Amino acid sequence: MNVDTMRAIDRYAGIPLTFLGTLLTKTAGLFRSAPYQKPRNVLLVELSEMGSAILVDPAMRKLRSQIDGELYFVIFSKNKVSLQLLNTVKEENIFTIDEGGMVPLALSTLRFFKWCREKQIDSVIDLELFSRFTALMTGFSGATNRVGFHSFHNEGLYRGDFLTHKVAYNPHQHIAKNFVALVDALMSSEQQLPFTKRIIDDSEIAIAKTEVTETQKREVLEIIAEKYAGFDPEVNPVILVNSNASDLLPQRRWDRENYCEVIKKVLAYNDKAIVLLTGAPSEHDGAQALADCVDDARCINFAGGVKFLQLPHLYSVCAFMLTNDSGPAHFASITDMHTFVIFGPETPALYGSLGPTTPIFAGMACSPCVSAANHRKTPCTDNQCIKVITPEWVFETLKPKLDALA
Numbered sequence: 001m002n003v004d005t006m007r008a009i010d011r012y013a014g015i016p017l018t019f020l021g022t023l024l025t026k027t028a029g030l031f032r033s034a035p036y037q038k039p040r041n042v043l044l045v046e047l048s049e050m051g052s053a054i055l056v057d058p059a060m061r062k063l064r065s066q067i068d069g070e071l072y073f074v075i076f077s078k079n080k081v082s083l084q085l086l087n088t089v090k091e092e093n094i095f096t097i098d099e100g101g102m103v104p105l106a107l108s109t110l111r112f113f114k115w116c117r118e119k120q121i122d123s124v125i126d127l128e129l130f131s132r133f134t135a136l137m138t139g140f141s142g143a144t145n146r147v148g149f150h151s152f153h154n155e156g157l158y159r160g161d162f163l164t165h166k167v168a169y170n171p172h173q174h175i176a177k178n179f180v181a182l183v184d185a186l187m188s189s190e191q192q193l194p195f196t197k198r199i200i201d202d203s204e205i206a207i208a209k210t211e212v213t214e215t216q217k218r219e220v221l222e223i224i225a226e227k228y229a230g231f232d233p234e235v236n237p238v239i240l241v242n243s244n245a246s247d248l249l250p251q252r253r254w255d256r257e258n259y260c261e262v263i264k265k266v267l268a269y270n271d272k273a274i275v276l277l278t279g280a281p282s283e284h285d286g287a288q289a290l291a292d293c294v295d296d297a298r299c300i301n302f303a304g305g306v307k308f309l310q311l312p313h314l315y316s317v318c319a320f321m322l323t324n325d326s327g328p329a330h331f332a333s334i335t336d337m338h339t340f341v342i343f344g345p346e347t348p349a350l351y352g353s354l355g356p357t358t359p360i361f362a363g364m365a366c367s368p369c370v371s372a373a374n375h376r377k378t379p380c381t382d383n384q385c386i387k388v389i390t391p392e393w394v395f396e397t398l399k400p401k402l403d404a405l406a
Contacts, residue, residue, distance in 0.1 A: 021160055040067055041120050048076060058206065059179035060088045071093060121143050123147070126163075132160070146162055148163050149169040171371060181200060206354070216313040220317055240275075243287070244324065259290055263296075269395075273298065277299065278302050321340070338356045340397060341360065364385045
């Protein structure tokens with residue numbers, strides 16, 4: 001299903017279903033009140049964003065250190081691989097929802113409810129900001145403790161009333177801190193209204209780093225050498241460019257012609273550097289169009305060049321990456337590679353990478369224009385927040401890193 005179809009279903013089916021679901025759960029609660037249960041088997045719900053699987057990792061590690069049981073996760077099947085980058089959740093503890101169509105979605109959701117009871121899930125943390133679908137999953141999971149973001153007196157985005165621990169989403173602090181606030185709410189022995197009444201320090205959202213062996217690095221270098229004859233890692237610094245962005249928010253895309261101009265400037269500035277155009281195998285044609293625009297043997301279409309789980313290996317041998325605001329910026333954060341991330345309709349203050357990074361952000365009066373309040377759907381058809389970012393601006397931002405390569 002495409003993104004707009006999923007949004008429509010979530011709105012037109014989700015609102016009445018969460019309303020009816022709330023009536024059912026509230027009525028059932030009149031006849032049986034579940035006492036507070038110390039969290040043991042905890043399920044986290046985050047379906048649609050691969051990058052969020054990285055941003056939530058500090059919160060997951062905190063939670064894992066505080067419970068005696070197991071940590072579980074539910075995610076769309078196409079995004080499952082993002083959880084495997086850091087392996088904070090065991091493979092057997094991940095449940096996938098099939099988003100391929102209405103029937104597969106419904107069937108996998110029914111299996112999910114059965115799975116929750118088989119795993120004796122006692123606590124659920126809904127990481128989504130606006131999804132009524134995940135609100136229903138949380139409400140009917142059978143868990144005693146149900147934690148998530150609640151709108152309180154904010155208008156719009158009705159998600160029913162299934163939560164036992166209601167957390168105020170803070171749109172003025174990084175989403176990773178909001179995720180930590182959800183964990184704090186679950187582990188609190190006292191009710192707060194709203195959760196969570198404490199300062200969350202920056203140190204609490206430090207991202208874990210993955211270990212990459214010399215063998216894994218060597219394997220990636222050999223793949224690069226197959227693409228570029230005469231490649232010498234001691235002589236040729238490798239720079240990554242990710243010009244792709246998901247269909248969830250196409251307004252994040254910087255024009256291909258701009259990337260083309262920046263790459264030409266980079267290759268002219270450093271005559272030994274090579275540029276790899278990264279992306280999924282499905283993005284090969286778009287990467288090839290950019291390679292054709294650059295028209296230089298040192299600019300290589302590398303889309304699908306490595307498997308997803310090899311991305312950290314690739315990042316560990318590269319100088320830096322230029323990318324749209326998308327998943328790769330977050331995947332790279334588990335390594336020491338520096339990223340330069342172009343932001344437009346979203347803000348780095350809330351969704352910036354947790355690794356070494358430099359955001360490139362105009363900060364226009366209308367930006368950010370997507371948020372939890374509008375289902376991340378903007379009316380904008382003229383993304384000036386991206387268009388005002390010029391190739392010259394980006395190149396000058398990259399230049400200190402290029403100078404360090406000399």
